[in-house]
Amino acid sequence: MEDPFEASAAAYLRQQAEIYGMELPLDGKLLKNPPSNGNKATSKDLESFYNEIKECQLCPLGTTRTKFVFGVGNPNADLMLIGEAPGRNEDLQGEPFVGRAGQLLDKILAAIKLSREEVYIANVLKCRPPNNRDPLKSESDTCQPYLKQQIELIKPKLILALGRVSGAWLLGEDLALKDMRNKSYIYNGIEMMVTYHPAALLRNPNWKRPCWEDMQKVRDRILALTQPQGLV
Numbered sequence: 001m002e003d004p005f006e007a008s009a010a011a012y013l014r015q016q017a018e019i020y021g022m023e024l025p026l027d028g029k030l031l032k033n034p035p036s037n038g039n040k041a042t043s044k045d046l047e048s049f050y051n052e053i054k055e056c057q058l059c060p061l062g063t064t065r066t067k068f069v070f071g072v073g074n075p076n077a078d079l080m081l082i083g084e085a086p087g088r089n090e091d092l093q094g095e096p097f098v099g100r101a102g103q104l105l106d107k108i109l110a111a112i113k114l115s116r117e118e119v120y121i122a123n124v125l126k127c128r129p130p131n132n133r134d135p136l137k138s139e140s141d142t143c144q145p146y147l148k149q150q151i152e153l154i155k156p157k158l159i160l161a162l163g164r165v166s167g168a169w170l171l172g173e174d175l176a177l178k179d180m181r182n183k184s185y186i187y188n189g190i191e192m193m194v195t196y197h198p199a200a201l202l203r204n205p206n207w208k209r210p211c212w213e214d215m216q217k218v219r220d221r222i223l224a225l226t227q228p229q230g231l232v
């Protein structure tokens with residue numbers, strides 16, 4: 001069966017290559033000028049915040065982590081992606097969504113004509129839980145002010161929770177993923193949607209099709225939310 005993300009990302013890259021007359025890599029890393037959204041965070045705001053919290057030892061994960069995983073991307077992003085917690089590769093590299101799940105996330109973004117450099121990506125937890133277990137409630141509760149502050153600085157137009165743990169944490173309800181998909185929520189005044197975690201798509205490729213349907217809705221909402229008023 002055709003992979004919807006491969007097909008859409010490849011079509012987009014071909015189109016960009018025709019428009020700009022250049023070779024583009026097929027790994028979804030499209031270098032474009034980040035969108036400017038006026039009065040939002042600057043990279044300095046985020047950097048200061050990172051420097052404030054990077055040595056955090058407020059929960060036991062501070063002693064077992066290799067690297068603190070703050071977040072990455074455009075401080076002016078319209079779309080903010082929120083995963084659960086760093087995994088092994090993220091813990092080693094200090095960046096969220098690297099490794100195979102990260103490569104798939106890049107393709108998912110390219111399929112809706114976005115790159116990693118244009119969105120902001122963070123996790124609920126900044127440090128890796130041992131053996132990739134689900135975060136404990138006490139850990140999420142302790143860490144959550146950091147993510148809230150990042151959201152407050154970035155002020156995205158849309159939050160996309162990746163996976164059940166992240167969606168349930170943001171919604172404050174222990175719901176199954178199937179009950180959170182296909183809906184729009186408001187998180188602290190910001191529109192929010194939920195879809196599959198890329199690692200889940202690697203485990204079960206049958207979920208790529210419904211995830212692609214979710215991503216088309218995300219693309220439509222981003223377009224609607226960023227249109228000048230009166231054009232929507």
Ligand code: SF4
Pocket residue numbers: 056057058059060061062063125126127139142143
């Ligand atoms: S997980 Fe969060 S609260 Fe725990 S040590 Fe890391 S940054 Fe601090």
